[in-house]
Amino acid sequence: MRVYANPDYPGMKLIDGVERIEFKCKRCGDCCRNRGDITLFPQDIPRIAKFLGMKSGDEFLKEYANKLCPSDRPSFYRYVIKDKGDSACTCIFLDENQKCRIHEVKPPACFMYPFVPIGSELYGECKIQANHCVYNSKLGTGLAFNEYLKEIPIYEEEFEIRKRFNHLMTSLMLKPYSKFYQAMYSAISRALFDGYEISDGKNEVEERLEQAEHWASYI
Numbered sequence: 001m002r003v004y005a006n007p008d009y010p011g012m013k014l015i016d017g018v019e020r021i022e023f024k025c026k027r028c029g030d031c032c033r034n035r036g037d038i039t040l041f042p043q044d045i046p047r048i049a050k051f052l053g054m055k056s057g058d059e060f061l062k063e064y065a066n067k068l069c070p071s072d073r074p075s076f077y078r079y080v081i082k083d084k085g086d087s088a089c090t091c092i093f094l095d096e097n098q099k100c101r102i103h104e105v106k107p108p109a110c111f112m113y114p115f116v117p118i119g120s121e122l123y124g125e126c127k128i129q130a131n132h133c134v135y136n137s138k139l140g141t142g143l144a145f146n147e148y149l150k151e152i153p154i155y156e157e158e159f160e161i162r163k164r165f166n167h168l169m170t171s172l173m174l175k176p177y178s179k180f181y182q183a184m185y186s187a188i189s190r191a192l193f194d195g196y197e198i199s200d201g202k203n204e205v206e207e208r209l210e211q212a213e214h215w216a217s218y219i
């Protein structure tokens with residue numbers, strides 16, 4: 001079995017996609033505190049907005065998300081879920097019974113926890129977050145990581161599109177940024193995240209992603 005500590009992240013172990021692990025969630029809610037890094041993928045926006053009975057993706061983003069951008073490219077933004085503004089930085093969707101209010105449609109990072117994929121190869125290597133859940137998990141038994149992922153609802157059908165999104169966001173971080181390209185980065189972010197109607201489905205997301213990939217090819 002190949003399990004080793006990741007030197008960059010002392011609280012994590014690195015395993016590969018065929019490693020077997022038995023993991024039982026004890027519903028402590030710890031993974032919903034001290035966050036601020038739950039990234040919304042494009043398709044999460046209309047889906048969660050619809051689940052919450054909102055009229056549009058923009059309405060959802062305004063109420064439940066924060067806009068983030070890297071310091072060296074201020075027009076290239078994405079969205080993360082807001083916290084409650086308390087000292088524990090509790091996710092805005094965690095209720096008083098430690099349950100997620102959007103469990104059925106929560107973003108992939110939440111479904112996958114405590115597994116954290118490395119790079120865009122989501123069925124490849126991953127880290128396992130050790131600080132909260134490791135006492136609950138046994139290596140060597142249970143499902144392999146890639147089998148575990150396939151059990152996640154809404155995941156497999158969107159695997160390719162999520163992979164393409166990851167690849168696009170990663171590649172844009174490596175491309176040049178200057179005043180000349182500023183408007184292009186902004187247009188890419190708008191295409192990916194803003195202006196969703198709740199009826200928008202997978203095709204709409206794919207079309208937007210294609211548009212963003214096309215614009216990115218000019219940078």
Ligand code: SF4
Pocket residue numbers: 024025026027028029030031032113114132133136
């Ligand atoms: S920290 Fe681990 S055990 Fe606790 S709720 Fe999250 S996934 Fe479950």
Ligand code: SF4
Pocket residue numbers: 031032033035038081091092093094095099100101102103106107110
């Ligand atoms: S969206 Fe749900 S599962 Fe994810 S951090 Fe918030 S409360 Fe936790």
